[in-house]
Amino acid sequence: EVQLVESGGGLVQPGGSLRLSCAASGFTFSGHDMHWVRQATGKGLEWVSTIGTAGDTYYPGSVKGRFTISRDNAKNSLYLQMNSLRVGDTAVYYCARAGPVDTATMDVWGQGTTVTVSS
Amino acid sequence: QSVLTQPPSVSAAPGQKVTISCSGSSSNIGNNYVSWYQQFPGTAPKLLIYENNKRPSGIPDRFSGSKSGTSATLGITGLQTGDEADYYCGTWESILRAGFVRFGGGTKLTVL
Numbered sequence: 482e483v484q485l486v487e488s489g490g491g492l493v494q495p496g497g498s499l500r501l502s503c504a505a506s507g508f509t510f511s512g513h514d515m516h517w518v519r520q521a522t523g524k525g526l527e528w529v530s531t532i533g534t535a536g537d538t539y540y541p542g543s544v545k546g547r548f549t550i551s552r553d554n555a556k557n558s559l560y561l562q563m564n565s566l567r568v569g570d571t572a573v574y575y576c577a578r579a580g581p582v583d584t585a586t587m588d589v590w591g592q593g594t595t596v597t598v599s600s
Numbered sequence: 601q602s603v604l605t606q607p608p609s610v611s612a613a614p615g616q617k618v619t620i621s622c623s624g625s626s627s628n629i630g631n632n633y634v635s636w637y638q639q640f641p642g643t644a645p646k647l648l649i650y651e652n653n654k655r656p657s658g659i660p661d662r663f664s665g666s667k668s669g670t671s672a673t674l675g676i677t678g679l680q681t682g683d684e685a686d687y688y689c690g691t692w693e694s695i696l697r698a699g700f701v702r703f704g705g706g707t708k709l710t711v712l
Contacts, residue, residue, distance in 0.1 A: 516701065518645075525602065526637070526645065526688050528701035539699050575644055583633040583651055585692035585701050590644040 483507035483589050485576050490594030497566050497598070503559040503576030503591055511554040514579035516587055517561045519572035519596075529574070530561065531584065544570075566598045603628060604689055604704035611710040612679050620674040620707045622689030628702050632692040634672040636665055639686045639706075648687070649674060681711050 489501040501517070517529040530550040531539040538550050549562040559576050573593040580586030605623040612618040622634065636649040647656050649665035652672065664675045672689055689704040 518701075518703075525686075525706040526639075526690075526703040528703060531699075531701060539701075541700060580635075580650055583635070583692070584699075585632065585690055586635045586647065586650040587637070587645070587690070588647045588650065588656065590646070592644055 483578075485578065485589055485591035487574065487576050487591045487594040490574065490596045492597045492599065493566055494600050495566060495568055495598055498562070498564045499566065499596060501561040501563070501574055501576075501594060501596070503561075505557045505559065505578070508578070508589075510552075510557040513581070514584045515550075515552060515559045516577045516579060517550060517559075517574060518577055518587070519570075519574045520593075521569075521572040524572075527572070531579070532559070533584070563596070566596075568598050570596060571598045572596060602705040603693065603702045604691065606687075606689060606704035606707045608705070609708045609710065611712055613712050614679050614681060616679050617675065617677045618679060618709065619676075620687050620689075620709070622672040622674070622704050624670050624672075624691065624693075624702070626670055627695060628670075628691050628693035629667065629672055630670040631694070634665065634667050635690045636663075636672075636674045637688045637690065639688065645688065676709070679711050684709055684711050 532550045547565045575593045576591045577587035578589040633651045637645040639645040652667040653665040693700045
């Protein structure tokens with residue numbers, strides 16, 4: 482079964498750091514681009530970052546310089562290092578697998594992990 | 601404000617057809633594939649349509665997608681109460697030499 486399982490969410494103070502993990506199984510992890518997407522309560526989906534199979538990375542301006550996406554193909558794992566966290570980063574964070582043809586297609590999603598940034 | 605524009609809400613009666621639009625520009629929808637996602641409250645999004653008009657295995661043919669120019673449309677026929685959910689369009693955008701994933705703001709479907 483193709484599966485993505487996120488972990489690492491929790492409560493952190495503004496300015497703090499957190500590292501999210503996403504464990505992949507049931508498919509060839511190294512052969513897919515991977516994404517992080519977040520959703521604040523009652524809001525829409527917001528793209529957070531993408532990493533290609535070659536390790537190329539992409540970020541929106543809202544997190545660039547603060548967040549770092551990485552992958553360990555030997556461990557079938559995706560990571561998101563989040564530094565200088567802000568209250569506005571509070572959301573459910575999903576990892577998602579990119580489709581084989583179109584990078585922006587997210588064909589498998591994890592269940593999400595909740596990040597709360599509050600003092 | 602999202603780069604891709606969707607109506608905040610649509611509604612129709614059971615058995616009827618509804619369409620949800622997604623409007624963008626030449627740098628996103630106009631030159632890239634569009635995908636659509638269905639999300640029920642408290643759950644992760646689910647891929648509904650990819651590469652403009654293809655359905656993943658298990659998605660009924662009541663769901664369809666199309667793209668024309670810088671706009672895309674999700675169609676749902678034979679509406680069921682179980683289709684009540686939020687729907688999002690998504691695509692890639694290239695600006696200069698940077699790439700971005702773009703989502704629409706989402707559309708809440710109500711089946712009256």
